[in-house]
Amino acid sequence: MQSVTKTKRVPERKCCGCGLVKAGKEMFRIVRTPEGDVLIDESGRMNGRGAYICRDRDCIARAEKKNSIGRSLKTETGRELYEDLRTRCGRD
Ligand SMILES: [Zn+2]
Numbered sequence: 001m002q003s004v005t006k007t008k009r010v011p012e013r014k015c016c017g018c019g020l021v022k023a024g025k026e027m028f029r030i031v032r033t034p035e036g037d038v039l040i041d042e043s044g045r046m047n048g049r050g051a052y053i054c055r056d057r058d059c060i061a062r063a064e065k066k067n068s069i070g071r072s073l074k075t076e077t078g079r080e081l082y083e084d085l086r087t088r089c090g091r092d
Pocket residue numbers: 015016017018019020053054056059
C-alpha cells in the first residue's frame with residue numbers, strides 16, 4: 001500500500017452497488033434526513049445518514065436489486081429513488 005501525502009483529506013466512500021471505495025465526488029450521496037425523507041444530495045453537505053453510489057448505471061441496478069441503499073440508510077426507498085439516480089447519471 002502506498003501512503004498518500006495530501007494535506008487535504010479526501011473522504012472515501014463505499015459504493016452501495018459494487019462495494020468499491022472511491023472519492024466522494026465520483027459518487028452520488030443519498031441522504032436520509034432527520035425528518036425521514038430520502039434525498040439525493042448533490043451538494044454533499046446535507047444533514048442526515050448518508051449512503052454512496054457510483055455515478056454508474058450498473059451500480060445503480062445492482063443496488064436496486066439488493067436494496068442496499070435502503071439497508072444502508074435503514075429506511076424504505078422507493079423505485080423513484082433509483083429512477084432519479086439513473087436520470088442523473090445519464091447526462092453525459
Ligand atoms: Zn459502484
